[in-house]
Amino acid sequence: MASLLGRFCRKLVVPGSAHGSRMVSTTSCDSEAVKSLNLYSAINQALHIALETDPRSYVFGEDVGFGGVFRCTTGLAERFGKNRVFNTPLCEQGIVGFGIGLAAMGNRAVVEIQFADYIYPAFDQIVNEAAKFRYRSGNQFNCGGLTIRAPYGAVGHGGHYHSQSPEAFFCHVPGIKVVIPRSPREAKGLLLSSIRDPNPVVFFEPKWLYRQAVEEVPEHDYMIPLSQAEVIREGSDITLVGWGAQLTVMEQACLDAEKEGISCELIDLKTLLPWDKETVEASVKKTGRLLISHEAPITGGFGAEISATILERCFLKLEAPVSRVCGLDTPFPLVFEPFYMPTKNKILNAIKSTVNY
Amino acid sequence: MATAFSATLPLHGSSSQENRLLLPSTRLPPPPPPSSFLGSTRSLPIRRLNHAHASRRSPVVAVQEIVKAKKPTNSLLITKEEGLVLYEDMILGRSFEDMCAQMYYRGKMFGFVHLYNGQEAVSTGFIKLLTQSDSVVSTYRDHVHALSKGVSARAVMSELFGKVTGCCRGQGGSMHMFSKEHNMLGGFAFIGEGIPVATGAAFTSKYKREVLKQDCDDVTVAFFGDGTCNNGQFYECLNMAALYKLPIIFVVENNLWAIGMSHLRSTSDPEIWKKGPAFGMPGVHVDGMDVLKVREVAKEAVARARRGEGPTLVECETYRFRGHSLADPDELRDAAEKAKYAARDPITALKKYLIENKLANEAELKSIEKKIDELVEEAVEFAEASPQPGRSQLLENVFADPKGFGIGPDGRYRCEDPKFTEGTAQV
Numbered sequence: 001m002a003s004l005l006g007r008f009c010r011k012l013v014v015p016g017s018a019h020g021s022r023m024v025s026t027t028s029c030d031s032e033a034v035k036s037l038n039l040y041s042a043i044n045q046a047l048h049i050a051l052e053t054d055p056r057s058y059v060f061g062e063d064v065g066f067g068g069v070f071r072c073t074t075g076l077a078e079r080f081g082k083n084r085v086f087n088t089p090l091c092e093q094g095i096v097g098f099g100i101g102l103a104a105m106g107n108r109a110v111v112e113i114q115f116a117d118y119i120y121p122a123f124d125q126i127v128n129e130a131a132k133f134r135y136r137s138g139n140q141f142n143c144g145g146l147t148i149r150a151p152y153g154a155v156g157h158g159g160h161y162h163s164q165s166p167e168a169f170f171c172h173v174p175g176i177k178v179v180i181p182r183s184p185r186e187a188k189g190l191l192l193s194s195i196r197d198p199n200p201v202v203f204f205e206p207k208w209l210y211r212q213a214v215e216e217v218p219e220h221d222y223m224i225p226l227s228q229a230e231v232i233r234e235g236s237d238i239t240l241v242g243w244g245a246q247l248t249v250m251e252q253a254c255l256d257a258e259k260e261g262i263s264c265e266l267i268d269l270k271t272l273l274p275w276d277k278e279t280v281e282a283s284v285k286k287t288g289r290l291l292i293s294h295e296a297p298i299t300g301g302f303g304a305e306i307s308a309t310i311l312e313r314c315f316l317k318l319e320a321p322v323s324r325v326c327g328l329d330t331p332f333p334l335v336f337e338p339f340y341m342p343t344k345n346k347i348l349n350a351i352k353s354t355v356n357y
Numbered sequence: 358m359a360t361a362f363s364a365t366l367p368l369h370g371s372s373s374q375e376n377r378l379l380l381p382s383t384r385l386p387p388p389p390p391p392s393s394f395l396g397s398t399r400s401l402p403i404r405r406l407n408h409a410h411a412s413r414r415s416p417v418v419a420v421q422e423i424v425k426a427k428k429p430t431n432s433l434l435i436t437k438e439e440g441l442v443l444y445e446d447m448i449l450g451r452s453f454e455d456m457c458a459q460m461y462y463r464g465k466m467f468g469f470v471h472l473y474n475g476q477e478a479v480s481t482g483f484i485k486l487l488t489q490s491d492s493v494v495s496t497y498r499d500h501v502h503a504l505s506k507g508v509s510a511r512a513v514m515s516e517l518f519g520k521v522t523g524c525c526r527g528q529g530g531s532m533h534m535f536s537k538e539h540n541m542l543g544g545f546a547f548i549g550e551g552i553p554v555a556t557g558a559a560f561t562s563k564y565k566r567e568v569l570k571q572d573c574d575d576v577t578v579a580f581f582g583d584g585t586c587n588n589g590q591f592y593e594c595l596n597m598a599a600l601y602k603l604p605i606i607f608v609v610e611n612n613l614w615a616i617g618m619s620h621l622r623s624t625s626d627p628e629i630w631k632k633g634p635a636f637g638m639p640g641v642h643v644d645g646m647d648v649l650k651v652r653e654v655a656k657e658a659v660a661r662a663r664r665g666e667g668p669t670l671v672e673c674e675t676y677r678f679r680g681h682s683l684a685d686p687d688e689l690r691d692a693a694e695k696a697k698y699a700a701r702d703p704i705t706a707l708k709k710y711l712i713e714n715k716l717a718n719e720a721e722l723k724s725i726e727k728k729i730d731e732l733v734e735e736a737v738e739f740a741e742a743s744p745q746p747g748r749s750q751l752l753e754n755v756f757a758d759p760k761g762f763g764i765g766p767d768g769r770y771r772c773e774d775p776k777f778t779e780g781t782a783q784v
Contacts, residue, residue, distance in 0.1 A: 063617045066689055089587030089623040090548055090615055118547060121589070157468040159530050161546035329755065334468065334530045335519040336751040 034216040039209045042184035042217045043072045043149075046191040047110065049221045051080050054108055057145075057195070059085045061095060061112025069114060070151055070210050096122035096148060100130050103143035103200070110195055116152035116204060117164040130200040131175030144198035149191070151207035152180075153245050153295055154341060159334040165296035165327075167243075170202050171273045171305065177201045178272040179226060180244040184215040189224030190270060197226060206245035213248075229276035231283065235265035237355055238289040241280055241306060243269045246293050246342065253347035262355050272302055280306065281313045288319040289354050293342050298326035320357035323350045434649045437716045443648055444711065444722060446485055447477040447704050448729045450501035453510060454679075456733050457500065457517060461683045465741070466517045469546075470531045473501040475646075475678035478703035479610050480505045482651030482673075483578055486659050492540040492577040494555035497532035498610075498677075499544030502580060507539040510736040520743035527746045528754075540575075548581065549590040552607070555579035556594045559605035559668075566665075576604040576662040584615025586629050592636075595670065599637040604662035606655075607633075609672045610645065616681045617689045633670030645673030646701040649710065676701075 037045070051057050059076055065087045067074035077085040088095045092113055099109035113119045119126075126148065134142035154163045170178045179194050179201055181187035187205065194201035232247070233254055242250045247268055254264040265283050269275055284290050290310055292303035307322040325342045333340050435443070454472040461470055473480070476498075484493060484505035495502040503513050508524055516523025517531055524536050532546040542558060545551035555577045562575035585591055586609060598605050609629050613620045621627050633640025639661075643654045651673060658669040676698035680687030711717040 062615075066617045069616065087618050087623060090584040090618070091588050093589055159468050159532065159546070161532070162469060328751070330751060331755070333528070333751055335527050335746060336748065339748055339751055 033219045035219055036214055037184050037217045038211050038214045039181075039184045039187055039205065040070050040072045040211065042188040042215075043191055043205065044074055044076075045217070045219070046188040046195075047073060047076055048079065050108070050110065050192060050195045051076060051084060053221065056106065057084070057108035057110065058102060059110045059112070060088050060099075061149075062090055062114045063087060064112050068112060070207065072149075072205075072210075073112065092118055092120075092122040093125055096125040096146075097129065099146050099148070100125060100133065100143045100200075103130075103145035104133060104141045106145065108145040108195060109147070111146065111148045113148060113150040115162055115164075115207075116150040116166050117161045119148075119150055119166060122148075123169065126170070126176065126200075126202065127173050131173045133175075133200075135175060142198070143200050146200040147191075147195045147197075147203055148201070149203045149205060151210070152204040153206045153208055154332070154337060155207050156337065158332070158337075160332050163332045163337070165204075165244075165294065167204055167272055167294075168296050168300055168302045171302050173273075175200070177226060177274065178204070179270065180204045180206070180272060181270065182206070182244055182247045182268050183209070183213050185217045186224060186268075186270065188217055189222050190226070192221065193223040193226050196223065201226075204244065208245045209248075224270070227271045227274050227276055229270055229279040230268045231265060231279065232268050233264065233266035235263040235287065237263045237287055238291060238351055239265045239267060239280065239283040239287045240291045240293065240347075240351075241267045241269055241303075242293045243272065244295075246295055249342070249344050250293055250347055252344045253351060256344065256348050257351050260352070262351060264351065269306075275306070277309055277313070280310060284310055284314045285317045288317050289323075289357075290318070291323040291325065291347070291350055291354055293325040293347055295327050295341060297329045298324055299329050301326050320354045323354045325350045433714055433716070434653065435716070440707070440711050440716045441721070441725065443481050443485060443652070444704075444707055444717070445725050445729065446481040446505055447648065447707065448726055449504055449510065449732070450477040450480060451704060452726075452729050452733045453500060453504060453513070453736075456514075456737060458679070458683060460514075460517070460737065466531075467519075468530050468532075469497070469682050469684065470517070471498040471682045472679045473498050473677070475698065475702070476610055476612060476675045477501060478648035478651050478707075479580070479608065479645045479673045479675055482648045483580075483606070483608060483655045483659075486652065486655050487576070487578065489538075490540060490573075490575050492542050492555070492558045492575065494542045494551040494558070494577065494579045495534070495544050496548060496551060496581055496585075497544055497546050498582075499532065499534045499580075503534040503536065503539075503541050503544075506536070506541045508534065508536045508541055510732055511739045512536070514733075514736040514740040515743050518740040518743070519745065520740055521746040521750070522739070522743040526750060528750070542577075548585045549588040552579050552581060552585070552590055552594045555605060556598055556603060559598065559603035559662075560601060562604055563601070563665075574604070574663040574665075576606060576659055578606045578608055578659075580608045580610055582615060583609060583611040583613065583620040583629065584618065584623070585609075586632070587624055592632075595632065595636040595638070595668075598668040602665070602667035604665065605668045606658045606662060607668060607670045609670070610675055611672055612675050612677045613694075614677070614681070614690060616685070628672075630670060630672040638668045638670055640670045640672070642672045642674065645675030646698065646703050646706065648703050648707050 047059055051059065059073055063069055064073040064085060065077045073085065095111055099111040102109040113122065130143050130146055152165050167178055167180065170176060177197065177199050179190050181190045191203060194203050240250050240254065250266055254266055257264050265287055267280060267283060292306050294301055294303055303324040303326055307324060310322060325347045327342060328340050330340065450473060454474050457466065457470060457472060460466045480501045484502065489507065493502055493506050500513055504510060512524040513534060516525055516527060516529065516534060519527040519530060521527055524534055529535065532544045535541060535543045542554060543551065559577040562573050565571045565573040611620060611629060630640035630642040641654055644650050654671055658671055661669055678699060708722060
């Protein structure tokens with residue numbers, strides 16, 4: 001484990017500080033040591049830092065003790081002990097409820113749900129308890145210390161129950177936050193922000209990128225603010241909005257579109273709830289066109305919310321209808337996955353038809 | 358309808374409580390006189406084992422008692438024909454799973470595949486006692502349950518390859534083996550999800566018998582693992598099954614590990630069979646590596662369900678020889694533990710029994726093995742030669758009416774609509 005963490009500068013972060021403050025990595029360190037890491041290693045680093053900086057934080061879930069099925073929790077049990085990093089029995093509802101209880105008593109509970117497809121038994125606890133705890137107790141209690149991590153999204157061979165993207169269900173719940181990183185560097189910063197945020201957060205990790213995505217990740221403790229979208233590629237003809245693994249696909253489509261003379265602006269939403277409407281609005285007012293892409297089925301997906309809000313705010317500036325390139329309205333298929341997914345070609349076609357509207 | 362279900366005699370004699378199906382009406386009619394359907398209140402001949410100290414290696418005394426009580430004419434538990442059927446079924450399960458592993462590593466099969474090596478005695482022991490109209494509900498480790506139930510090896514292999522000739526037309530894959538013909542109500546990727554489904558299926562057969570007065574004594578067998586026994590759905594169904602006295606058998610395939618989570622470390626009381634009596638049904642523990650012991654317990658449990666006496670919880674102590682799935686490096690389990698169970702391979706044990714008791718000779722068993730090898734090879738060839746499903750299948754069966762979703766107003770499949778590639782087609 002030592003080799004993974006290396007020497008790092010630790011910024012003193014006060015737990016529970018306001019999520020809006022920008023804590024950028026470059027300030028207090030002597031040298032910004034970075035290391036090339038993949039997604040699960042970055043998340044692993046974030047968890048190590050989170051447990052180190054707060055003695056009352058715990059990580060638990062199914063199989064986290066040996067490192068988890070995706071190796072995100074490697075080394076935690078050895079370093080912090082079985083009292084803080086432990087396996088639970090196979091009961092998602094119980095696990096999340098248990099986490100809510102811990103959080104309500106002032107601890108930080110980082111719960112792992114093994115696959116986002118299995119989060120549904122816990123949906124009741126998240127929606128009815130975690131989201132409403134502060135509200136209905138009149139701020140006497142809150143479960144802000146709760147962070148639920150779950151790998152989501154297609155992985156190529158997952159089939160019905162190892163590939164789902166349930167973010168839309170959670171975006172309909174006032175009281176929780178939904179955060180989805182796109183890369184290792186983002187994941188570490190966003191996860192630390194989510195853990196330290198004084199609200200319960202559901203953190204979806206794109207499982208496709210666990211090993212595939214490799215990036216230079218600063219080794220110290222840094223946080224990326226929630227509810228701030230990022231324009232990762234500037235453009236002038238059309239705005240593309242996405243999150244998680246889908247951004248890699250969208251980026252490919254942007255490059256292809258550029259060859260055809262279309263300048264695309266790509267925005268990573270990062271936090272889906274509450275989402276950064278201002279950034280997207282400003283971008284659409286500049287370009288006049290919007291395309292949203294996500295893996296989840298199109299009907300009722302989060303793209304619908306973005307589309308409706310942007311229409312309200314930018315109606316007169318829009319040159320074309322808002323386009324959504326998403327998964328089909330079927331259960332996530334097994335053999336047909338390549339046909340179901342919003343692929344680069346689908347996005348490219350939609351970009352062209354929107355620009356040529 | 359109300360009267361048939363309105364009162365069940367409690368199992369253990371406390372007569373003041375009545376278990377009733379909750380009906381929305383105000384007054385319930387008085388309970389009918391006890392009929393033979395409601396079952397006797399005498400306790401099952403399989404006595405609950407009362408251990409002073411919980412020992413996992415305790416012999417299953419109870420089963421031997423049943424065998425003694427029956428006083429068979431010969432001292433053997435099975436006849437030659439039965440023995441050969443059991444042997445063939447277990448060899449089929451083992452060869453099939455080994456072939457799956459080969460195919461997976463050759464890239465013919467993909468996805469998450471969970472193999473059943475080592476646990477064949479449980480599947481064979483139970484399912485070979487069932488009829489075609491009895492239902493089986495399984496987990497993601499369901500290939501062998503499907504095979505034992507009668508789904509052809511070709512159909513299962515094609516399903517694994519994702520071909521249209523598979524039992525679910527390639528839609529489900531490894532973890533979702535369904536067969537209407539054989540009443541295989543599926544593999545379930547999600548642990549515990551199948552148990553309520555099995556409970557509902559069991560209710561159907563009771564309803565058919567009691568209310569529709571059809572001659573139906575179908576039972577349902579639900580298979581699941583030790584990890585599932587910590588899940589809420591399991592307890593909810595134990596309660597409902599006992600409450601409504603359903604013809605269901607809950608079979609726990611306790612192989613001690615839930616991926617990397619040891620059963621002993623994750624369960625407050627690791628003896629799962631004890632949870633049966635807590636809900637008012639018998640709980641039995643049996644050595645799941647011995648197909649004959651499993652079969653004896655299964656016979657009694659199935660007979661009980663057919664007589665209408667209600668559910669049974671059977672805990673089979675078994676072990677999986679391979680990792681949780683083909684992607685699992687299986688580093689966590691102790692080599693000594695693996696060796697211990699490998700020595701108790703159910704197939705070797707049955708072979709020894711058959712030969713020692715002169716029920717079969719080496720040649721007959723070898724010919725069965727050869728036959729099965731050929732069957733499995735043929736299944737692979739069939740699967741490879743089968744076509745992939747057409748793209749239109751993606752949109753079928755989302756709703757009942759395929760036209761409503763899969764076929765557009767122009768009569769063609771929506772997936773052939775060019776707007777589909779843009780993702781902007783009206784669906």
